[in-house]
Amino acid sequence: MRKDYLLTDNGVKAIAKQSAPDKVTRHSDGNSLSLIQHPNGSLFWQMSYRYQSVKDIKPKQKTYQIGIYKSSKQVIDSSFKPQVSLKQARIERDKAKALLADGIDPTEHKSVEKNNFEQKDLFKVIATSYLDEKSKTTAKNVQKLQGFLDNHILKHLGDYPIGAITAQDIIKTGLAIQATFEQQGKHTSETAHKCMGLISAIFEYAINTLGYDITNIAIGRNKALRPHKAERMKAVEQHQFPELLRHIDNYIKNHPNGHEQTVAGLQLMTLCFVRTKELRFFEWSEIDYHKNVWRIPAHKMKMRQDHIIPLSPQAIAVIERMRPLTEHTGYVFYNFESNKTYSEAWFNQALQRMGYTGDPYPKMTGHGFRQLASTGLYELKFSKNVIEIQLSHLDQSSVKNRYDLSAHLAERQVMMNQWARHIDNLRTGCAVNFGLLSPEALNNVMTERGRQEMQIVAYEKETLIRYLKSKGVSQEILAKLAEQL
Structure with a gap:
């Protein structure tokens, strides 16, 4: 008599924790069910059976793939859950046995079931639903994703049910998109990589939101493409920055039809190095005059x-120049000709009018001010964390980074004031090169910055205590709070 139920949950987990074997190893559970251990570290369930179709002279030995217990990338730890457990594998084995008893090949049955799909299962339908969800983000972002789908992805995958798409289908799609750009003379393509990322996101949406019982086989398939090296954002070099500042200041003089708001907007970008969108939709209500932020x-x-x-004093001065002109609109910068906020291209077009097109001056965009500030602040010896937080590059989702955001605010206030003074010095040609400072002079600068930071912290502390006292908080509690602060 053949034995059944030879494996246990703990036994299977123990096998999963073992080092991967040199060759494929079979662990039998009995009654045709086996756990297959692959050299790449994966484990999966198989059922062996014999079946004779109408075309066969005699029964053939076949294998029915039940499912994966553990992928090669999964780690066995306290949070591990098998994709197909031992219990589930036995249930699927019994279902396959029942099909065999009725004269049905379970492998053929699975293939037929896989191809039975409804219109809602098509990749293009799920992709449309995904974009509807993304409509809560910016219209520009949705338009870009729609372009990836319409121009590149759907022609390859759109008419397939998502559960029938294979890893090779996705790889072939990525390579086809890459080939499209090769024909245009581009050796690598950022678009091809972004399309692969979008395919993966749609799979995740189908699994997590729509409840499809599939695996995201799109993860990691961009490795089949050539690596894309991102181009540096167009910007002038540091030594060309003073000339750019003077061109901005003289914009109205050289372009009599120009807007005063254009000058103020570009000046504020040099001081605050925000993204163009953040500047265009800057509202008066976002200014906290109590803390000058x-x-x-x-x-x-x-x-x-x-x-x-x-906000440095220089930035406040630029903003306040706009108050008589735009305060009634609610926005700091407002295009009265079109009766709405400035377009995305407005400030870039102003830079082009100044000649920053590659001839006679290097190309320059609004985003280039962020690059200039990043390089300049590192040269001024500010810490990486403070710079990256101010550029809004750091992920602030964790508790630690949210704390850092608050803890570095005094340092950032000092940094932004120093950056504004540095820009003033660049205009007049008397900026200090920190690389040429003696160790003693550099130490004095750092000590002075530390003193300024402490003054800001002390002022904030005193302001908070005065406010709480005015609200009737007891002296005892205030004393304890002051001690903790």
Whole structure:
């Protein structure tokens, strides 16, 4: 008599924890069910059976693939859950046995079932539903994703049910998109990589939101493409920055039909190095005059997280120049000709009118001010964390990074004031090269920055204590709070 139920849950987990074997190893559970251990570290369930079709002279030995217990990339730890457990594998084995008893080949039956799909299962239908969900983001982002689908992805995958798409289908799609750009003379394509990422996101949406019982086989398939090296954002070099500042200041003089708001907007970008969208939709209500900061709400930020920009006296002066002109609109910058906020291209077009097109001056865009500020602040010896937080590059989703965001605010206030003074010095040609400072002079600068940061922290502490006292908080509690602060 053949024995059945030879494996246990703990026994299978123990096998999974073993080092991968040199060759495929079979662990029998009995009654035709086996756990297959592959040299790449994966484990999966198989059922062996014999079946004779009408075309066969005699029964053939066949294998029915039940499912994966553990993929090669999964790690066995306290949170591990098998994709197909021992119990589930036995149930599927019994179903396959029942089909055999009725004269049905379970492998053929599975193939037929796989091809039975409804219109809603098609990749193009699920992709459309995914974009409807993404409509909560910016219209520009949705338009870009729709372009990836219409121009590149759907012609390859659109008419397939999502459960029938294979890893090779996705790889072939990526290679086809890459080949399209090769024909245009581009050796690597950022679009091909972004399309692969979009396919993976649609699979995740189908699994997590629509409840499809499939595996995201699109993960990692971009490795089949040539690596894409991102081009550096167009911007002038540091030594060309002073000339750019003077061109901005003289914009109205050289372009009499130009808007004063254009000058102010470009000046504010040099001081605050925000993204163009954040500048265009800057509202008066976002200014906190008590702390002299600009608070940008999450929905306006690329990272979808609130952002704080300390405003230097120079930045405040630029903003206040706009108050008589635009305060009644609610926006700091407002295009009265079109009766709406400025377009995405407005400030870039102003730079082009100044000649920053590659001839006679290097190409320059609004985003280039962020690159100039990043390089300049590193040269001024500010810390990486402070710079990256101010550029809103750091992920602030974790508790630690949210704490850092608050803890570095005093340092950022000092940094933004120093950056504004540095820009003033660049205009007049008397900026200090920190690389040429003696160790003693550099130490004095750092000590002075530390003193300024402490003054800001002390002022904030005193302001908070005065406010709480005015609200009737007891002296005892205030004393404890002051001690903790």
